[in-house]
Amino acid sequence: xxxxxxxxxxxxxxxxxxxxxxxxxxxxxxxxxxxxxxxxxxxxxxxxxxxxxxxxxxxxxxxxxxxxxxxxxxxxxxxxxxxxxxxxxxxxxxxxxxxxxxxxxxxxxxxxxxxxxxxxxxxxxxxxxxxxxxxxxxxxxxxxxxxxxxxxxxxxxxxxxxxxxxxxxxxxxxxxxxxxxxxxxxxxxxxxxxxxxxxxxxxxxxxxxxxxxxxxxxxxxxxxxxxxxxxxxxxxxxxx
Numbered sequence: 001x002x003x004x005x006x007x008x009x010x011x012x013x014x015x016x017x018x019x020x021x022x023x024x025x026x027x028x029x030x031x032x033x034x035x036x037x038x039x040x041x042x043x044x045x046x047x048x049x050x051x052x053x054x055x056x057x058x059x060x061x062x063x064x065x066x067x068x069x070x071x072x073x074x075x076x077x078x079x080x081x082x083x084x085x086x087x088x089x090x091x092x093x094x095x096x097x098x099x100x101x102x103x104x105x106x107x108x109x110x111x112x113x114x115x116x117x118x119x120x121x122x123x124x125x126x127x128x129x130x131x132x133x134x135x136x137x138x139x140x141x142x143x144x145x146x147x148x149x150x151x152x153x154x155x156x157x158x159x160x161x162x163x164x165x166x167x168x169x170x171x172x173x174x175x176x177x178x179x180x181x182x183x184x185x186x187x188x189x190x191x192x193x194x195x196x197x198x199x200x201x202x203x204x205x206x207x208x209x210x211x212x213x214x215x216x217x218x219x220x221x222x223x224x225x226x227x228x229x230x231x232x233x234x235x236x237x238x239x240x
Contacts, residue, residue, distance in 0.1 A: 002117060003047060006032045007039045007062065008054035008078065013099065017052055017078070020106045027110060036060035036068070043069060049117045050074040050094070055084050066091060074116045076109050085145040089136035096145075108133070131185045137163055137171050144171065148189075152202035152218040153225065154180055156195040166202075166220025190238050192231035200238050208232075 004027055006014045014032050021027055030046045033039035035057050043051070053075050055062040062079075066072045077088040077096040088096040094116045095109045108130060129135060129148060137144045146165055153164040156177035163180075164170045181191050188201045204217040207224070214232050215224035227235070 002027045002113060003030045003049045004028070004113070005030055005039070005042055005046070005048050005051045005073075007034075007051055007057075007065070009034045009057040010054070013054065013078070016101060017106075020101060020103060023103065023107070024110050026114075036065050039065055040068060043073070048073045050076060050113045052076050052078050053093075055079045056081070063087060063091065074113060076113065085134065086136070086143050089138070089145060090143060104130075129183055129185060131188060137165075137173060139171050139173065142171075144168075148184065149199070149201070150220070152199045152220055154184075154189075154197040164218075164221055168220075187238065190234060192227060192234045196225065196227075196231070198225070198235070200235065203235070203239075206232070206235070 004021075006017050006029060008014050008017070011034075018029065021029060030048060031042045033042045036059050039051075050073050053062040053065070055077060056079070060068075062077065066075060075091075075093045077084060077093045078099060078101060079088075079096070080099040082098060085096045095112045097105050097109055131148060134145050134147050135151075137146065144165065150166045151163060152166060154177060155162040155164070157172065159174070159176055161173050161175055161177045161180055162170045163173055177191075177195065177197060181197060184197065188199050189197050190200050191197045198216070198218070202219040204219060207215045207217070209215060212229045214227050216227055216235070217224045
């Protein structure tokens with residue numbers, strides 16, 4: 001049984017979370033708080049696996065609350081403001097969901113809590129993203145939070161992955177392409193060969209140069225991607 005706390009200064013927001021949690025009997029609400037002081041008192045007296053945390057609260061923000069905790073529980077940021085998403089991922093929150101919270105998106109956050117809190121006990125792994133989700137991409141130089149639909153291509157480079165974002169410079173991420181193959185929904189993402197994952201809905205056209213070579217043009221990428229025969233066959237099958 002997962003033990004969670006709800007921390008939000010808005011009673012209606014906490015009521016919404018309570019309602020959503022009725023569909024998840026594996027999660028137990030151990031308490032609620034409406035600000036920093038009441039949250040510190042609650043979390044010091046109750047063992048808590050995770051918290052659903054608002055950011056903009058009177059007196060101190062949710063981020064300040066996390067800094068005040070010696071051993072903060074896993075946090076799911078629940079906010080009405082998308083601008084908080086980057087900071088949420090920078091502090092390693094396990095998820096960031098926007099108000100008004102939708103049941104399907106909330107269920108995904110529950111799966112991520114389970115993955116973060118119960119991996120050894122339950123044999124859980126990091127859950128895959130859904131097609132309409134956002135992902136945090138971090139490099140030493142910058143952090144981007146983007147929708148999956150804005151990623152037309154992922155390209156392996158040794159133990160790194162070069163991720164192309166529409167109309168932006170690609171990012172080199174220190175994770176293998178196999179890591180992203182497990183996380184990204186298929187469809188629309190398709191691993192066409194050892195080094196490429198293509199978002200098939202981003203394909204504009206395919207120019208066949210020969211029996212063994214074709215150029216694939218993708219939205220938001222100026223240069224086409226060259227594919228061999230086997231990769232072409234996988235795309236044809238995926239496109240029906």
